[in-house]
Amino acid sequence: MTAVYTATLAMLAAAGLLTLLRLVRGPDALNRIVALDVLLTMIIAGTAVGMPVREDTTALPVLVVLALLAFTGSVTAAHLVEKRAGLR
């Protein structure tokens, strides 16, 4: 099972790095919002995989909170982009 966890975490890390590259490159705020949203998904997935690895379920409430907060942050940031463009 260790090999499965290692492979999964390695792929998630690679995915996170690629997403981070899009976050740095932009080119505008909307692309960064999408990249941050995906990055948070990777964090949720990695934390979830870490639970059976460490045989510790303390991180479980963190997953729920992250899943809700990701949504709030993205929607607020998208509204801010509209506001900055003078549409709201």
Next chain:
Amino acid sequence: MTAVSDVATAVLLPAGAIFCLLGSVGLLRFPDIGSRLHAAAKAQTLGLLLILSGTAAQTPLRYAPVLLLVILFQLLTAPITSQIVGRTAYRVQALDRRKLFRDELADRLALDGTPVDAQPSSEDADR
């Protein structure tokens, strides 16, 4: 029982990780915000769903409802985020309308008399 859940985890976790990886590759390589949203949604819904299912097979059964709750939140909120970001991209002119196959909102805006193309481009404002 342990063997069954081990096999389930060994299948589900890499499958979900591959979806996350492909989603981020799409996010990096696709040309505009619309197609990037499409790639991101794959990692956000199916990728996370598979990984959390694989995790649920390894944790005690009483924790499964909480993981189900996370999946439910994600399935509910990811489309809303995509829709709002997509609408914002349309409104601030970050989306190239000539590339759209069908542009139903343009007809509606023309009907309302909203000057869509007269709006200032936010490309410069965001940088």
